[in-house]
Amino acid sequence: MPTTTGASAAPRTATDDAAGPAGAAGVPGRAAARADLAARSVRELFTGRALGVPGTLLGAPAHPRPASPGAPWHYWWQAHLLDALVDAGLRHRDDPARAREFRRDGHRLLRGITLRSGGRVTRNSYYDDMAWLLLAVGRLAGLDRALTGRADVACLDAGSALLARLEQGHTGDLGGGVFWNTRHDVKNTASSAPTALGFVRTHRPEQARAVLDWLRDVLWDPQRKVFRDGLRLVAAGSGAEVTRLDERLFSYNSGPVLGALLELADAPGTSAPDRAELLRTAADVVAGAAQEYGRELDGRPVLRTHGGGDAGLFSGILARYLAAAALHPDLPVAARRTAAGLVEGTADALWAGRREFDPAVDFSAPGGAAAAGGGPTVAIFSPDPARHADESQRPGVPVELSTQVQAWTVLEAAARLARP
Template identity: 30%
Template sequence: MEAQRSGRLAAGQAALWAERAARMHQDMFACYMNDETGILDQWYPRSENRPGDNFYYWWQAHVLDVLVDAYERSGDPALPERIGRFCRSLESYNGGTFKHNYYDDMEWTALALLRAYDALGDPWYKKKSLELWADIQTAWNGHCGGGMAWKKDQLDYKNTPANAPAAILAARLYRRFGDEADLSWAKRIYDWNKAHLVDPETGFVWDGLNRLGDGRIDKDWKFTYCQGVFIGAGVELYQCTGSAQYLEDARRTAQACFDELADPDSGLLPDEGIDDTGLFKGILIRYLLELLRLDPEVPRVRGIIAANAERLWREGMQPSPLMCGPGWDKPPRLPVQLSVQLSGLMLLEAAAALEAGSDQP
């Protein structure tokens, strides 16, 4: 409770959380890296990779994100080459392209490639990100009054996972390269998402619309992921435009998220299970940190990140190899999924950023 109120992180030595993040990063790659494919396996132990399992392409985009996190945290000179090798392996494994049936998967890959470009300056990453963005724009259509489709073979289903990350991407492209068309895209996508999938009473973000072709909103699907990406979109558009409404939207959604999904006493975020949902809390944490960097006084955000990191470290980690489960208050049971590890690692990286003061503007 104290960590939630104050946002303090226990640290008995210098850069304690950075060391913890580095350990988990190292163990995750040691456990999940597949030398034959050049990307990460979906299960540990590897024997749990079963024929016929879905290939969760979008998890690998977040692998690229945590590689960039590690480079930004440590400056390790070996990481640029590892990042490049991983990206080309993912492109090869996906059939020689980063394009995909799922628009949201491509959005995550484009966002991660853009971060790699920012960190490393290699124009190859920019080129690949822009190629994806051109394809992503074909998601917009007139079903449900506009908005980005979730996937190419279901164009009448619109959801926050396909819209808010697209708004983040368009806004970031505008900030970096100055194309006014990208800013127009970001505003249009954000406006559709807010009008159709955000509770006007509270700011809580719903998942999707018309999934079953019946025009209904899935209001009972309450995910940390949706809150995180809408917060991220508001943060990016505020930085593009200076309009206070975007920042206020992000603040409001953060508070609605905590009220609806966090334990009222401890601030612990929910166990959302495995598979895709195993990644959801880490995405929320990433964009809460972006909100905190923009607005260091935003209520509760620092405390929520700190409380969850402390709880995970005290109660939720298996020590060797260092890994976590889908609930951050209990250790994992083997086999464990990559998606779940990525969420836990993103939390430790956020704690390291708080410790280092890199959450400050």
């Protein structure tokens, strides 16, 4: 990670004192302080009322916010923003007041997504989008239970509606799997993997196993230990289907498959031989992620990132599930260490490359000048862990929500690993 000097370097703040130098992602207090800064930054710079309606929240696609009210709002980015809010709420369970703040924002965001979707969370043409929101809503319901003893009815209703839609996309066409969108012409890992995990979490192990079996049989590359993108229906007729395999690789696809394997292995009723097989496959997925999507930076493993737009979320999603692998007691030690190393290395690199500033001062100001405001700081994180934000996300250029939620997600994953 290059070190910046002079006016563009991030000013030293109390956050730095709490978070320590790069390489401290595994220290509980420091890792939590980093995640808190990311949470504060995203909430302050990006979130606001949905369509101006009180009691709602939505993440703006960029900071500064686009002037046009018709700017894209990206349903699936909001789902991952909701997941990050839940991460922070669960991390603060020992501080109920802070945890309730994140829970409140999570419910406001769910209302905002519903409002922006025209009153129904299922008003969406993409099954993968709805699968991500199902996972986030289910986790929000879990936060409800942790804090209040019961799930909010809005979560339960949204989850039921989303699950029903996903079951419509899970068909026997093309041998199984889940369609990508309502045109029903592509089945891919992007939709099948989070849906499989959603099936596990909603106590549908047979459906989850069927989707995972299809992914393994059709899209798994056993040499590289990664999942190819998908299978496209080119033509159909006279009882025959002509398909084309899409060989592209996307790092985030390994994440929810890994989560589904681990959670299905731990599900009640999974036999010992099946559990062993699922855990072996999970270890392979970790190895493939390290080989295909990892790199070395300053002698440490980090995840490659993929720029902005939708791809600005990819490595954050993978990091979330690598953290789950690192914490799973029955995975081989080597797989757990590999997973933890990728999460912690990426978190350290993103932290070292942040640009911190006082939001009361124009965010286009150089870091040193922004410190003059003297208030609590926020940060812009680089979309690329190998480059400082001053270089990759130059002051004054709009910053995309996706890349900042990605950084927040990685830092939450590292904080989860650092908890005693």
